[in-house]
Amino acid sequence: MSRRKQIYEGKAKILYEGPEPGTLVQYFKDDATAFNAQKKAILDGKGVLNNRISEFVMLRLEEIGIPTHFIKRLNMREQLIKKVEIIPLEVICRNVAAGTMAKRLGLEEGTKLPRSVVEFCLKRDDLGDPLVAEEHIHAFGWATHAEVDEMITMTLRVNDYLRGMFGGVGINLIDFKIEFGRLDVTMENGSVAHQVILADEISPDSCRLWDRDTDRKLDKDRFRRDMGEVTEAYTEVATRLGILKEANNVHAPNLSVVSNDD
Numbered sequence: 619m620s621r622r623k624q625i626y627e628g629k630a631k632i633l634y635e636g637p638e639p640g641t642l643v644q645y646f647k648d649d650a651t652a653f654n655a656q657k658k659a660i661l662d663g664k665g666v667l668n669n670r671i672s673e674f675v676m677l678r679l680e681e682i683g684i685p686t687h688f689i690k691r692l693n694m695r696e697q698l699i700k701k702v703e704i705i706p707l708e709v710i711c712r713n714v715a716a717g718t719m720a721k722r723l724g725l726e727e728g729t730k731l732p733r734s735v736v737e738f739c740l741k742r743d744d745l746g747d748p749l750v751a752e753e754h755i756h757a758f759g760w761a762t763h764a765e766v767d768e769m770i771t772m773t774l775r776v777n778d779y780l781r782g783m784f785g786g787v788g789i790n791l792i793d794f795k796i797e798f799g800r801l802d803v804t805m806e807n808g809s810v811a812h813q814v815i816l817a818d819e820i821s822p823d824s825c826r827l828w829d830r831d832t833d834r835k836l837d838k839d840r841f842r843r844d845m846g847e848v849t850e851a852y853t854e855v856a857t858r859l860g861i862l863k864e865a866n867n868v869h870a871p872n873l874s875v876v877s878n879d880d
């Protein structure tokens with residue numbers, strides 16, 4: 619296949635022009651970064667695993683009526699997605715105190731929160747993605763009131779679904795980060811409206827996932843905190859979800875996948 623035009627390169631993914639107008643190809647790299655890219659590594663096979671896990675999660679969310687940018691997986695590292703205008707906010711949902719919330723509020727990591735909490739951060743790497751209030755979002759026009767309401771509603775639905783999905787395979791969903799985009803939709807009268815849909819990815823790079831019985835971390839904190847066995851943990855998540863047949867081979871070319879359509 620001829621190389622497509624590159625639209626954007628992020629820390630873990632590359633976006634290429636898609637085959638049809640309004641589409642993009644999302645390529646998952648093996649690069650891992652943390653602490654605003656001050657810490658970097660290549661994790662063999664991570665991109666393949668995240669492509670698979672994100673596909674699985676997005677398809678399940680579509681089934682329960684959450685609109686997403688996912689169209690179809692193209693191969694081991696690429697998926698076809700709808701082109702959207704990314705809303706410049708990271709939406710974080712937390713069930714248990716960890717990471718920056720534990721630090722910010724002086725909570726012991728692992729403390730169950732009285733209820734799920736949704737936070738917004740501004741997508742600005744140069745500022746370290748700072749936490750912002752809804753007041754800031756409205757004052758600076760990053761999203762409309764209606765868009766904020768839709769993002770909160772969808773995030774809580776995603777949280778409910780993912781807690782159940784991961785809970786079913788013995789994993790506690792501690793927190794996660796998602797992103798949304800605006801999709802142009804042509805109405806019956808010919809006018810164009812924006813629909814808010816789920817974009818980016820959902821994977822162990824963007825979630826905290828702890829084993830229910832042992833609290834073993836199965837997510838990117840293993841990389842952030844130098845705990846080792848990062849790809850092994852991602853492989854375990856994929857295996858428990860039924861995406862991989864077995865957890866004993868983490869190298870991309872040999873990943874044993876359930877469907878054989880690559």
Ligand code: 5GP
Pocket residue numbers: 708710716717718719747793794795823824825826838
């Ligand atoms: P924290 O604010 O505690 O660092 O992160 C909360 C949750 O959001 C964690 O699951 C973390 O992985 C995710 N998260 C926060 N910021 C980012 C980011 O810039 N990239 C990714 N992939 N995940 C993030």
